[in-house]
Amino acid sequence: QQQVKQSPQSLIVQKGGISIINCAYENTAFDYFPWYQQFPGKGPALLIAIRPDVSEKKEGRFTISFNKSAKQFSLHIMDSQPGDSATYFCAASSSSGSARQLTFGSGTQLTVLP
């Protein structure tokens, strides 16, 4: 059962535009929500993460918005650049228990046109 649903599967944005990727989760025990960026041939790189005690976190051009009641969170990339073209994964994990296991969304392939 997929516990983190990510949309859209692919996204094309013009340079300077805003890219928005959405994720929804089912497990209410999740308390850590990171976003990863992956370029072809590379491993996922941690971009930004949020915990449910805040509704928004911003780092540079990247912002996570979090809606605990709706069990949804999203990544906003402001002023999108061609260098942002990559696959983005949302993920979630729970701190309950002794182990931390990331459950990933299915990924969004972002293309930023010059």
Place this chain on the structure above:
Amino acid sequence: KAGVTQTPRYLIKTRGQQVTLSCSPISGHRSVSWYQQTPGQGLQFLFEYFSETQRNKGNFPGRFSGRQFSNSRSEMNVSTLELGDSALYLCASSLAEATEAFFGQGTRLTVV
């Protein structure tokens, strides 16, 4: 500070063989997790090790196993390889109970 190092980067194996992949975590990180990435199934959790103990295991057959050494380096082993095992195998390291997981570049395994 060096990142997560995975070796080898690429492997080609024949069905029925076994393979061992290696992961060296970031210095000071004691937790190592393994993930399988395929186009069809995406990123799936295999197992996690902390202080040489497996703390959590994903939904994979017993052919997939791993271990962690006293220096936190980890290995994963896949026995009796199947074509469907072809994937990018990723290792991630974390500080003890910390949340941030940092991935290596992965080992691309091709089973023919």
